[in-house]
Amino acid sequence: MRVSELVARSGIPLPTVKYYLREGLLMPGESTGATQARYGEEHVRRLGLVKALASAGLPIPRIREVLRLIDHPGDSMFEALGQAIGQLPPYFDPVEPAADEEPFPRARAAIEKLGQVYDPRHTAVRQLDRALEALEEAGVRMTDENLEAYGKHIRGIAEIEIGQMPTGSTADAIRYAVLGTVIYEPVIAAMRRLAHQDIAQKRLQDSEEQDKP
Amino acid sequence: MRVSELVARSGIPLPTVKYYLREGLLMPGESTGATQARYGEEHVRRLGLVKALASAGLPIPRIREVLRLIDHPGDSMFEALGQAIGQLPPYFDPVEPAADEEPFPRARAAIEKLGQVYDPRHTAVRQLDRALEALEEAGVRMTDENLEAYGKHIRGIAEIEIGQMPTGSTADAIRYAVLGTVIYEPVIAAMRRLAHQDIAQKRLQDSEEQDKP
DNA sequence: ATATATTGGATAGCGATACTATCCAATGTC
DNA sequence: GACATTGGATAGTATCGCTATCCAATATAT
Numbered sequence: 001m002r003v004s005e006l007v008a009r010s011g012i013p014l015p016t017v018k019y020y021l022r023e024g025l026l027m028p029g030e031s032t033g034a035t036q037a038r039y040g041e042e043h044v045r046r047l048g049l050v051k052a053l054a055s056a057g058l059p060i061p062r063i064r065e066v067l068r069l070i071d072h073p074g075d076s077m078f079e080a081l082g083q084a085i086g087q088l089p090p091y092f093d094p095v096e097p098a099a100d101e102e103p104f105p106r107a108r109a110a111i112e113k114l115g116q117v118y119d120p121r122h123t124a125v126r127q128l129d130r131a132l133e134a135l136e137e138a139g140v141r142m143t144d145e146n147l148e149a150y151g152k153h154i155r156g157i158a159e160i161e162i163g164q165m166p167t168g169s170t171a172d173a174i175r176y177a178v179l180g181t182v183i184y185e186p187v188i189a190a191m192r193r194l195a196h197q198d199i200a201q202k203r204l205q206d207s208e209e210q211d212k213p
Numbered sequence: 214m215r216v217s218e219l220v221a222r223s224g225i226p227l228p229t230v231k232y233y234l235r236e237g238l239l240m241p242g243e244s245t246g247a248t249q250a251r252y253g254e255e256h257v258r259r260l261g262l263v264k265a266l267a268s269a270g271l272p273i274p275r276i277r278e279v280l281r282l283i284d285h286p287g288d289s290m291f292e293a294l295g296q297a298i299g300q301l302p303p304y305f306d307p308v309e310p311a312a313d314e315e316p317f318p319r320a321r322a323a324i325e326k327l328g329q330v331y332d333p334r335h336t337a338v339r340q341l342d343r344a345l346e347a348l349e350e351a352g353v354r355m356t357d358e359n360l361e362a363y364g365k366h367i368r369g370i371a372e373i374e375i376g377q378m379p380t381g382s383t384a385d386a387i388r389y390a391v392l393g394t395v396i397y398e399p400v401i402a403a404m405r406r407l408a409h410q411d412i413a414q415k416r417l418q419d420s421e422e423q424d425k426p
Numbered sequence: 427a428t429a430t431a432t433t434g435g436a437t438a439g440c441g442a443t444a445c446t447a448t449c450c451a452a453t454g455t456c
Numbered sequence: 457g458a459c460a461t462t463g464g465a466t467a468g469t470a471t472c473g474c475t476a477t478c479c480a481a482t483a484t485a486t
Contacts (some may be wrong), residue, residue: 018435
């Protein structure tokens with residue numbers, strides 16, 4: 001198919017398709033001449049994926065990174081999985097600081113307390129360390145009990161996700177893991193806020209019942 | 214103190230302080246003349262809060278709303294709390310509610326399945342709906358069992374957080390809730406990714422042991 | 427074969443957001 | 457009285473994620 005059809009199929013306007021081509025989010029079509037190229041189903045699928053990621057609020061460089069990981073997974077599934085998730089750019093902190101050989105003391109302590117294995121080069125280690133630092137600066141304490149309870153629940157979530165992972169092909173597993181990691185994050189954040197509201201609401205009712213029993 | 218000192222104490226550049234004054238994020242100082250005003254500790258604290266919220270990616274109008282709720286919490290702490298958290302989502306840009314369509318079907322179904330009460334005007338509802346839609350578009354399924362298990366763990370996290378909340382003054386509670394909601398989000402995201410990596414790593418080891426027992 | 431439409435490629439523009447910089451005149455301080 | 461500071465206003469900058477325009481080469485239709 002040609003661009004016009006790709007535009008029709010994907011529902012993405014032509015200038016935007018061109019933009020995604022420029023940004024390397026959509027692989028170029030097979031060039032059949034100086035002013036013509038042919039596109040296939042993979043282009044339609046890719047555009048749908050880009051659309052999904054973009055509408056999930058991911059900045060373009062991050063989408064590019066995710067796509068690269070989906071396109072080039074390694075040999076071993078679990079290894080590639082760890083690498084892929086490890087290389088995922090952090091959702092927060094769009095600007096990555098220069099990679100000094102920082103020790104990430106807070107994050108290391110936390111992870112070790114949870115008895116987890118980890119790769120110190122993992123982006124999430126830096127992310128966690130920075131987040132914990134911000135927590136301290138804001139005067140919010142993360143106690144060991146908090147940390148452990150957090151770890152338990154979050155690990156529970158992660159277990160569900162890994163359990164759901166397709167075991168057939170490595171590429172599928174990576175795709176699932178990367179997409180899941182990125183796209184589930186807003187889901188979790190939203191559900192957490194709604195849980196806050198629900199709990200707050202129910203405590204409000206309780207205190208009102210105490211006022212007028 | 215005067216502006217110069219406020220700038221020094223807060224670490225926020227003068228033009229930005231002026232900008233925050235213009236935007237109503239920082240209350241004006243006590244005017245002691247046509248070209249002079251006096252600022253106090255509350256201004257330093259307020260600037261710190263604004264900085265924390267802004268660096269978390271909150272748009273200025275939402276910061277203004279949150280500050281208004283902190284300043285005028287009304288009589289009910291939990292109500293104000295719910296409203297304040299409702300202002301929070303930095304995940305997506307505020308998209309027009311699309312008044313004609315059925316509002317947030319995916320999110321409503323999910324929340325009702327969890328048996329939670331919720332305010333449909335809560336931004337997190339929109340956020341959740343959009344995230345679930347993105348999930349569908351990316352071809353990742355959220356089963357009911359998944360949802361329920363998720364809900365359980367996330368609720369557990371939220372319970373911990375609400376439990377830690379200071380119960381003394383309403384302003385303190387809101388401040389804690391808002392900061393906690395925003396600042397804990399990266400912590401949770403990072404811990405989840407690290408848990409993924411840990412689980413993947415351990416399964417990799419297990420499969421290697423099976424190969425060479 | 428010629429008229430018309432489409433395409434790729436390049437470049438420029440736009441609207442929103444969050445600052446940042448400059449200017450000025452009144453004023454405060456030494 | 458000299459000089460720096462301040463408040464207030466206005467304008468400029470940088471980034472992001474698109475959009476729009478232009479052009480010349482080439483399909484395609486007639």
